[in-house]
Amino acid sequence: MRAFDYARPGAVGAAIAAHAKADSAYLAGGTTLLDLAKIDIMQPEQVVDINGLGLDRIERLEDGRVRVGALVTNTALARHELIETHYPVLSQALLSGASTQLRNKATTGGNVMQRVRCPYFRDGASPCNKREPGSGCSAIGGVNRETFAVLGTSEQCIAAHPSDMCVAMAAIGATVSVHGPKGTREIDFGAFHLLPGSTPEREHALEPDELITHVTLNAPERDARSGYLKLRDRASYQFALASCAAQLTLKGGVIRSPRIALGGVATKPWRALEAERILEGKAPSKALFEQAAKAAFKTATAYEHNAFKIPLGQHAIIAELGKLTGLATTQEAS
Amino acid sequence: MSETLNTQKPRIDGALKLSGGADYTADINLDGQLYGYPVGSAIASGELEGLELEEALGMPGVVDIFHHDNFDRTLKHSPNSFAEKNTVSEPRLPFEDTTIHYHGQYIALVVADTFEHARAAAQKVKGKYRANDQVISQFDELDADNVAGLPGVLQEGDGQSRGEADTAFDAAEVTLDHHYSIATETHAAMELHASTATWSGDHLTVYESTQGVVFQRHALSHVFSMPPEQINVISHFIGSGFGGKLFMWPHAIMTAVASRRLKRPVKTVVPRQSVFTSAGSRPRSIQRVRLGARADGTLTSIRHDGSNETAFVGMHNDTVISATPSMYACENVSVTNRVGEVNHGMPCPMRAPGEAPGLFALETAMDELAWQLEMDPVELRKKNFAERDPASDLPWSSNHLIECWDNAAKRFGWENRTAEIGAMREGDEIIGYGMASQSWEAMRLQCSARVTFLSDGRLQVSCGTQDIGTGTYTIVAQTASELSGVPIEDIDVRLGDSSLPSGPLSGGSFATATVLPAVKAALDAATQALIDKVTQDGQAFSDVDSGSIELSDRALTYGDRSIPVTTLLEELGIGQVTAEASAEPGDEQSEYSFRSFGAVFVEVRWDPGISRLKVERIVSTIDIGRAINPMTARNQVEGGLVMGLGMALFEQTEYDKSGYLYNANLADYIVPVHADIPPIDVELLDYPDYHLNAFGARGVGEIGLTGIAAAISNAVYHATGKRIRDLPISIERLLMAN
């Protein structure tokens, strides 16, 4: 961990200006930044503490959307009445992540910016295209079980995106508001995270010095039901091996506006669009869910140790859809 | 007699531990102290050709960097003898040569003025390597041509064999022959290994997180060619070890060398990653079990061949077959163990070494045999109960295994089991019941202790053992209180200091059986010393036959004459009376076989729709002789069961093909968390084993971890029909198994 300078500006503009002055990192909850700084993977010259910016409110906009400040903690977001009522998938996803202590610190903006959990990326020494472009990927041919993807991978990188929150947001639909030296802009949540492709070092759509100020959740559909199912080895305090966030409505006995997103199995929060197309307008049935689940993993690539994520991810989809449509009795563990 | 023994006593060190006042090694800060931070090899096999040190040496606060080129050439290897109490974990001296034997092997120690400076500089030290093309492994694949079908080199001295196992196997009415494997596991004690060294002239004091202050003192004395009297190792509180802190690791040597050269105290707290790579593991093992039986379930042949990985830097035989010869009455038994070197860090004993992995294989095989025979697994075991130890042909000192099976089955509700696979259901969940036997050898070793009558009425008891969390402080106080009549709050227990009378390692479940007799001997000796003084002319009992005076209720008594010890000390005009004494096992060791037994029953729930397996409840009945403190003893068993749950379902220290230790952290090395813990019901039988010692105690640290993995595996089979013979029983194994 290198020594760094510390700034704690009181306004967004000042934060961006401070950030632009040096090789900087924004500090929100610190659960990613300090973790990676300690192991020398992130080496900022300056840390810009944004906890004084007041971005910690959750509010319902006139158009029905819900705007979440970047500094709202995972705990506060999960327990907020608006979220518990209208976005159970998000509340459940947040509460399934990390631990009580970490959720008390981790923030909405920070979680959007969470880095991958690949040990080869984190060790500072192994070849890793994300850390050192062109050096190779140690995970392909190495151990690639728990935190590795089967969807959206490339020959350059196969690390899974680790967030639970982001999977729920992908299912809900959201917009990321950013401020930068050139002003403000909105980024569609689905376009925020980038596939590794041939540039795994580029993980997101932020430009230099840009700061996430809010994430705005799409307005909930009337009568929408949603939920999150996370599967892992132990019962808590572990990243997803596979997870499914689902949101849908049931009208006239058929599924409408299904939105399915997957976690633990993909290099970014993963919309299962093909599965959604299969579900749209159909009456719920086990066979339908199996068909959707199969479609969701049609393009999957299994690696040496994570092939099981394909059936596991399919199980997650089928079980969550069954739960939401009342077909299955399987309950997610509390 | 007993008011304080075999009684639930809250720990005497409880308030300190609960208020943050207990000093673990890393909590101790000495004046002028420097901080060491180790650098580990990035490769697992090859040569270290050099180090990039320049940037690190120029960083703020850096005092020095220790490595191969500048390390102390006067150091010597410890003879590594258990009998002489100088065993070390990794025999190779730190930086001894430039060969890289495993990922994470220390290649440098950075010493700086603060922790932050030491870490920052250590991260800038880079090794220049010539890596071997392939990691060397003698252990990679099963070798079918091998006699036992197992890798590694046969170890001498494992043959506790009897009869003709092969012949009997060939002639058996029913046979099975299966391989079992267990992944490498890591102790992962919550306290990081740590060492603080300080020299005063030619005297070395080391604060160490260790399960053996005396062993480390002796090992250091060989490494530094110093008399043991010039070395003191202190470990007042230990954040447990589970075997990972039994014997000295290289960080302690590096730290003591740095302190000597820099003439300042140096503290090295081993980072969590290095604890994984460079401070021990339970090695991967592969076992083959062949059972032969009659159709009525009588075992006619047991052949158990084991093998385990060891490191190139040292030999560790994990003796996974150690319990097998004694477990069941069977005339034909053959056991072997093989060991193969790999480019991994040095393994070492981990809680219930031998028995925990060995009983996974044997007790799973017994379950498989029961299914083959269509017999209740409890009945199969009862059918083969050994009335005396079939390995030594000695009578058991005390054996209540049948009661363990019966009681645990009853508490569990085993009679509700439907034998058919997958037949028990609740909602989407399929219920599985499984059971296994548990066992651990009961040992007792030589031990010394010192007891002092203090002028204020307190009694001080000292022994060079330590309390790693098992409750040794408390049971020593209970024992001294019981024997002397001094209330427990007035017993001053001193442990964790190698300058005290030589005490045992805290390991192998032998500390209790070893230490308490020495406490009694020392108390008797101190009492006699006091009696000798007060029976001299002019003293209180000068008119009395010294053999008739007794210590009771804090006083010496003869007939109806009773004088408090404090009064006697005052009259004598001396501040205290002290005596040291030793106790050791005797002829009983060749007259009886000493072993603890137990039975563990498990219910699992399998939800096939989401591939979720969970342990629903655990019941265990244990026969450990007499529990000195049932509260702390039960806690030990429960902890062993929890660790066994992890062994069965989660734990695997993973190396990739290059020998890279992939999951050297507590996020990726999966241990049980609170949410995984089912209701646990532990019953301790109370049959004092007075053959082993006057207290009837056999020790309790390991046995909870034996058998549990097999019980879980057996329950999984009952629920799913999937026989998983490889630990951990991971989701992919359940998904992929037929």
Add this chain to the structure above:
Amino acid sequence: MTEYFDPKTQGGATSKSRRNFLKTVGASGVAAASTPLWAQATQARAAETPEGDPAKASAPAPGMSRIQLNVNGVERTVDVAPQMVLLDVVRNELGLTGTKKGCDQGQCGACTVLVNGQAINSCLSLAISRQTDEITTIEGLERGGELHPVQQAFWEHDAFQCGYCTSGQIMSAVAVLNDDRIGQSDAAVREAMSGNICRCGAYKNILAAVQDARKAMKGGG
């Protein structure tokens, strides 16, 4: 070298708690009139560790910032480098070594402290960013020499073995018991406490202690 201190100079907190504990559980043995000497040394050293001294004459060293931290209700002045985390500052600069380092990566919970009543991992928090917060460590739970009900319950239920994760367990438990949003069922407590790994496996007793302390805290505040 360990220095032994006169027991009479020790703060009475611990021994008073022990006497109280005696009354509570009727355990004849535990009330220790005598703290073992090594334990006294421990407490004395903690007490004597130079506190951040508000009257520091000299300016902070280069690269260091002088900050105020409110720890256990006391304003402490301490010089820190910006990259120093709260865990290392309370342990190494303030001498409060009851908070433990088990991983330094947010993966074990041994370093749990309360910040404004919420449990956090102090290993992943910069000290310099905590200047306006109320920080509570394990050393700050005792009141008037009495153990906190959670500490008391941990003792009665033997909810620890080695004791290394215990400070973190207790801090988490205090936060859980004060958080209305967390359910009171065993399952809810287990989940909420899953960020505190106990490798000794004393979970059963930890759960019993937490649920027992819940009653005590309701009764006595």
